[in-house]
Amino acid sequence: MAGLRIENLHAEAEGHRILRGVDLCIDAGKTHAIMGPNGTGKSTLASVIMGHPRYKVTEGKITLDGEDVLAMTTDERARAGLFLAMQSPAEVPGVTNSDFIKAAMDARREGEKNIPLFRFIKQLDDAVAALKMREDLPHRYLNDGFSGGEKKRNEILQMRMLHPKIAILDEIDSGLDVDALKIVGDNVTAMKDGKLGLLLITHYQRLLDYISADKVSVMMQGRIVKTGDESLMKRIDTEGYDWIKEELGIEDERVVPDDDERVFLEKCATKEALE
Amino acid sequence: MNEDTKKEIERLIGDYKYGFKTETESLRDTGKGLTKEVVEEISAIKEEPGWMREFRLKAYETFLEKPLPAFGPDLTGIDFESLTYYRKPSERSERSWDDVPEEIKNTFEKLGIPEAERKFLAGVGAQFESEVVYHSTLEELEKQGVVFLDTDTALKKHPEIFKEYFAKAIPARDNKFAALNSAVWSGGSFIYVPKGVKVDKPLQSYFRINAEQMGQFERTLIVVEEGASLHYVEGCTAPVYTTESLHAANVEIFVKKGGYCRYTTIQNWASNVNNLVTKRAIVEEDAHMEWVDGNIGSHINMKYPSCILKGDNAKGTTISIAFAGENMHQDTGAKMIHLGKNTTSTVISKSMSAKGGKVNYRGLVHHAPSATGAKTNVECDTLILDGESSSDTVPVNIVKNNAAMVQHEASVSKVNEQQLFYLMSRGLTEEEATEMIIMGFIEPFARELPMEYAVELNQLIKLEMEGSIG
Numbered sequence: 232m233a234g235l236r237i238e239n240l241h242a243e244a245e246g247h248r249i250l251r252g253v254d255l256c257i258d259a260g261k262t263h264a265i266m267g268p269n270g271t272g273k274s275t276l277a278s279v280i281m282g283h284p285r286y287k288v289t290e291g292k293i294t295l296d297g298e299d300v301l302a303m304t305t306d307e308r309a310r311a312g313l314f315l316a317m318q319s320p321a322e323v324p325g326v327t328n329s330d331f332i333k334a335a336m337d338a339r340r341e342g343e344k345n346i347p348l349f350r351f352i353k354q355l356d357d358a359v360a361a362l363k364m365r366e367d368l369p370h371r372y373l374n375d376g377f378s379g380g381e382k383k384r385n386e387i388l389q390m391r392m393l394h395p396k397i398a399i400l401d402e403i404d405s406g407l408d409v410d411a412l413k414i415v416g417d418n419v420t421a422m423k424d425g426k427l428g429l430l431l432i433t434h435y436q437r438l439l440d441y442i443s444a445d446k447v448s449v450m451m452q453g454r455i456v457k458t459g460d461e462s463l464m465k466r467i468d469t470e471g472y473d474w475i476k477e478e479l480g481i482e483d484e485r486v487v488p489d490d491d492e493r494v495f496l497e498k499c500a501t502k503e504a505l506e
Numbered sequence: 507m508n509e510d511t512k513k514e515i516e517r518l519i520g521d522y523k524y525g526f527k528t529e530t531e532s533l534r535d536t537g538k539g540l541t542k543e544v545v546e547e548i549s550a551i552k553e554e555p556g557w558m559r560e561f562r563l564k565a566y567e568t569f570l571e572k573p574l575p576a577f578g579p580d581l582t583g584i585d586f587e588s589l590t591y592y593r594k595p596s597e598r599s600e601r602s603w604d605d606v607p608e609e610i611k612n613t614f615e616k617l618g619i620p621e622a623e624r625k626f627l628a629g630v631g632a633q634f635e636s637e638v639v640y641h642s643t644l645e646e647l648e649k650q651g652v653v654f655l656d657t658d659t660a661l662k663k664h665p666e667i668f669k670e671y672f673a674k675a676i677p678a679r680d681n682k683f684a685a686l687n688s689a690v691w692s693g694g695s696f697i698y699v700p701k702g703v704k705v706d707k708p709l710q711s712y713f714r715i716n717a718e719q720m721g722q723f724e725r726t727l728i729v730v731e732e733g734a735s736l737h738y739v740e741g742c743t744a745p746v747y748t749t750e751s752l753h754a755a756n757v758e759i760f761v762k763k764g765g766y767c768r769y770t771t772i773q774n775w776a777s778n779v780n781n782l783v784t785k786r787a788i789v790e791e792d793a794h795m796e797w798v799d800g801n802i803g804s805h806i807n808m809k810y811p812s813c814i815l816k817g818d819n820a821k822g823t824t825i826s827i828a829f830a831g832e833n834m835h836q837d838t839g840a841k842m843i844h845l846g847k848n849t850t851s852t853v854i855s856k857s858m859s860a861k862g863g864k865v866n867y868r869g870l871v872h873h874a875p876s877a878t879g880a881k882t883n884v885e886c887d888t889l890i891l892d893g894e895s896s897s898d899t900v901p902v903n904i905v906k907n908n909a910a911m912v913q914h915e916a917s918v919s920k921v922n923e924q925q926l927f928y929l930m931s932r933g934l935t936e937e938e939a940t941e942m943i944i945m946g947f948i949e950p951f952a953r954e955l956p957m958e959y960a961v962e963l964n965q966l967i968k969l970e971m972e973g974s975i976g
Contacts (some may be wrong), residue, residue, distance in 0.1 A: 281931050284923065309933035321928035325946025334942065335932035372946070389932065 232297050234428050235280070235313075235397045240291035242279045249275045251453035253291070255430075257397055262429040265437060266464060267450035268472050269467040270485035273432045274318060276450070277401040279314040281306055310339045312396030316386035316403050317482050320469065322374040328385070329355060332392050334466035339393070358388045361421075363414050379406030387415050390422070397428040404438040416441020436468035449475055451484035530756060535593040542566060545689050548592045552630050552658055552692075555665065565678035565688030572682035577808045577900075578837040578868065589752055591690045591723070602807040652705060653698040657725050660696030667698055672730055675758035675786045676688035677754070683754040683782040694724035694755065699734040699765075708737040708770070708956050725759040728767065730793075739956060752780050753804075759787035761795050763817065770955065772800035772963060773807070777833060781807045789855075791817030791846065798954045799826040802837050802966055810868060812841035815849035815877075822851040826949040830863030830895070831970050839869040839900075844877035844910070855886040856948050860971065868900045873910040880910040888918040889947050891940075891971075933972060943970060 235257040242250040249272050256262050259505075267273050279286045280293060282305040295298040295311055303311060323331070332355065337345040352369075360370050362384045374382050383403055390398050400419070404412055419429070419442050431438060439447075439461065447464045449457040449472070456479055457463065476484060528621055536544045545566045549559040574581045653664060661668050678688035695711055730736050742755075753775060761767045767787070775781050781804040787795040797811035824840035828938030836859075842851035857865040867886045888897045903912045921943055929939035945952075946965060952960045 281927075283927055304936070305927060305930040306933055306939075308936050315931050317931075319930065321922065321924040323925050323929070323943060323946050325949030326942050329931075331929070331942065334934055334938065335929075338935070338938070340935035393932065450958055 232385045233396075235300075235430075236292070236294045240276075240279065240293065241289045242366075243289055244275070244286050247486075247488050248289075249286070249453050250279060250291075251486065252299040253450075255448070255455055257428040257430050259396065260423075260425045261445045262423070262431065262442065264431040264433060264444040264447045264454075265450050266433060266447060266465065266467055268484055269434075271450045272453040272486050273450050274401055275453075275487065277315055277399045279428075280308075280322050280399060281305060281313060281430060306338070309335075310341065314390055314393060314395030314398040316383075316390060316398065316400045318401045318405065320374050320382045320386055322372075322377070324372050324375045326373045327370055328373050331373050335389070335393060351369065354392060356460055358391045361391070361418055362406040364388065364390050380408065383407055384411065384415060387418050391418065396426070397430070398422075399430040399432065401432045402434065403431070404433055404435060412437065413441060436464050437499045439464055451476070451479075451481055453486040456481070481484045493500070535590050537587055538590055540566070540569075540591050540690070542591070544591055548690055548692065550660065551663075554661065557562070557669070558661065559636065561673065561678070562689050564620075565685050565875040566690075567654045568678050569682060569685035569689055569847075571817075572679070572683055572685055572911070575808070578866070579799070579805065579809055579835045581780070581782075583743050584752060589722075591738070592692060599608050607830075616931065646706065646842070647709070650656070650703045652703060652707075653696065654695045654709065657694040657696045657727060660727070664698070667729065668727070670694070671727055671758065671760055671875075673758070675760065675788050676784050680784060684756055684784040687725060687754045687756040691723045691756065694726040694757075695726045695728075695738070695740070696726070697736065697738060699728075699730045699736045701731040702733045703731075704735045705737070708739050710739040721751050724755045725756070728757075728759045728769070730759070730761045730765040730767045732762045733764045734762070737768040737770065739959070740769065740771045751778050751805075752782070755783045755809065757785040758797065759785075761787060761789045763791045764792070765793045765795060766796075767794075768796040768798060769811075770798040770959070772802065772955075772959060773809075774803035774966065775807075777805055779804045781809065783809045785811040786814065787812065787822070788814045788816055789820040789822060792819045792865065793817060794821040794823070796823040797826070797840070798951070799838070800951065800955075800963065801828040801836050802963075802970065803834075804836075805833065806835045806837070808837045808839050810839045810870070812843065812850060814843045814845065815851065818846040818848055820846050820849045822849075824852075825854045825951055825954055827856045827948050828858070828865050828867075829967065829970060830857075830859040830865040832861040832863060834863045836865045837868055838865075839867050841870040842872070842882055843870075844873045844880040844882070846877060846880075848879040848881075848883045849877055851883070852882040853882075853886070853949055855884075856951055857886070857888045858891065858898060858947070859888075859897050860891035862892075862894040864896050866898045866900060867916075869902065869904075871903045871912055871914075873900070873905040873907060875906045878907050878909040882910075882912045884912070884914045884916075887947070888916075889944065890918065890920055891944075912914035941971060945970065954956040 237253055237255040240250050240253040241248065253276055265273055275286065279288060288301055295313065300308055300313060333346065333351055336351065340346065355369055359366060364381065366385055374385060377385065383406060386403065403415060407415060431442060431444060444461060447459055447461060448455045457475055511562060536547050542563065545560065545562050549562055550614065644654065653660065678682050678685045697709065699705060702913065728738060753912050759767055759769060773781060785797065789795045799809065801807050801809065811824050815822050822842050826838060826840065828836040828838045830836040836857070840853045842853065844851065847848050853869060855867050857867055859865040865888065869884060871882045871884065873880045884901060886899055888896055888899065897918060899916050901914055903914060905912055921940055925943050926936065926939050929942060930936060934942065944967060948967065950965055955963060
């Protein structure tokens with residue numbers, strides 16, 4: 232079946248073993264959510280799938296529609312149809328959003344002519360409107376001086392323009408207020424066309440109010456420890472993760488060293504915000 | 507060297523020593539090395555007034571007295587005896603197109619430089635037929651009273667203006683290379699913009715390009731009168747090939763009360779050329795001087811465009827980039843000397859080094875006791891593209907009054923791994939992504955350029971970057 236297959240994936244960074252045998256399938260047309268406490272390797276998994284140079288894969292396999300993903304460079308993975316909406320997208324001053332997005336679109340039209348300019352502008356304007364972003368977005372520098380929420384919406388805008396086969400959304404809900412979360416949720420849902428495979432990485436159930444998931448998995452100790460449907464997510468939302476740790480006899484679920492912990496100054500999307 | 511050759515050289519030198527005054531017509535150049543006689547000869551060929559001849563001779567003495575700069579790149583490798591200080595324009599064209607290195611030809615090709623210009627830039631053609639093309643533009647300027655001539659002709663046609671300003675911003679004693687230029691200068695541009703005249707289109711040296719102008723020791727003099735404005739674009743982005751190894755130019759600019767002048771240069775000398783240039787502007791009350799200065803070529807480059815903010819409320823701006831590739835040392839920056847009250851200055855410098863190149867920012871900000879309320883902002887950013895290349899920032903800030911403000915920001919970075927990963931994760935190859943980050947880095951400079959220059963600059967940087975990734 233078409234989709235992304237991950238088998239027994241092990242990866243390390245600077246001598247720390249972070250992924251310790253991840254098994255996961257994201258089928259075309261399906262949405263898979265991964266939840267889990269901080270430091271259990273969720274974001275590392277997303278980065279490893281995309282080929283971040285910081286991580287070294289020591290064991291295991293990743294394939295996309297049967298093709299060996301680990302043999303590809305990051306840009307080849309992107310052109311093969313993988314997309315990662317990042318938690319903290321880089322800022323690139325001096326490069327406009329429109330130049331960047333056009334270059335990215337042209338890059339995947341290998342052997343074909345570049346996208347005609349007028350068609351591109353139309354598509355970009357539509358995407359800007361759909362994500363309710365500032366009209367001057369095309370002329371602003373890539374993520375430069377963007378608020379946390381703007382950066383997240385810009386990720387989804389790029390996803391809309393690039394039409395990936397598999398999209399990984401890494402904590403797309405963090406830093407978004409309720410209105411922005413709804414915009415992002417509606418846009419992602421609108422992109423579900425029966426072919427798009429989605430991997431949602433999140434701390435909170437709230438995202439799943441806007442994007443429904445077919446499967447929910449929990450990650451601890453650098454691997455998938457439990458998989459279920461939306462009811463699993465609902466139980467985590469009310470009871471937290473302790474019951475899972477107890478059930479599986481896990482004492483310390485963390486694999487990411489403390490000094491690697493990411494610090495967010497942005498407002499987190501919390502359930503309280505809804506109330 | 508065999509005996510015959512020695513004799514031949516002696517014969518030639520003998521000829522040169524004693525025969526030049528009567529045989530001006532057949533003289534090809536002033537031979538190698540610099541003497542008082544050579545300086546006199548240059549002045550004689552140009553049929554200059556006595557004061558200029560005296561000025562040159564005095565400058566020559568100063569040149570001999572002055573030591574090499576005590577800072578920056580090592581210049582002891584310059585052999586002043588092996589240089590030719592004056593060459594007749596017609597003789598410069600004797601080189602054949604076949605002698606021009608392939609590398610330079612390829613760059614012309616890639617930049618799409620028109621055939622006629624290529625030959626000129628490579629020093630093969632002596633005269634580029636630009637005056638015909640730009641005739642109407644020049645006529646229009648003339649009607650407004652704008653004088654735009656090569657500097658030699660200007661000395662003959664406008665001696666009074668010339669004498670009033672010449673060497674008043676850069677005296678010969680300023681530094682060794684300013685003295686050298688003063689002694690042997692030839693060619694360059696002279697522009698005079700009368701009171702209140704606003705030249706709306708950028709004036710380009712292309713309009714008047716000729717072999718004299720592209721000489722080694724060009725001298726440029728610009729006067730922008732009260733309330734007038736000018737944007738002058740010197741040189742071009744295309745590589746300039748010459749077999750001479752030293753380029754020492756002086757550029758003097760006077761911006762009168764309420765005037766505005768922008769001087770844009772992109773130097774792209776071939777990698778055998780040491781480029782040692784003195785550029786200075788005197789900025790009067792309410793006037794504004796902007797230097798837009800690009801440095802992509804040459805072997806050693808030392809250039810610190812200066813503004814002397816003399817009048818109250820005068821403004822000075824320098825926006826520059828420097829790129830140092832293989833076997834290149836860029837030592838560039840800006841100088842802002844504040845004398846008037848409430849004078850303001852801004853310096854934005856973008857430097858890059860790759861393939862073992864060295865790029866330095868060297869700047870001076872001076873707020874005199876009289877410059878109360880003066881403000882300066884300096885921002886210098888450096889991008890180092892590989893482990894072999896390097897960069898230093900050497901800013902000097904001197905503030906001599908209590909009511910002035912200086913801000914200095916500097917950053918040095920490698921191509922950022924997160925940026926690279928981000929761009930590649932959208933499908934751009936490593937090379938495309940790096941290029942995009944670099945283009946973004948120099949964008950604050952590129953956007954100040956006329957469109958065609960910006961396009962050429964981007965092309966050039968891409969060419970320079972080729973093979974430096976991966």
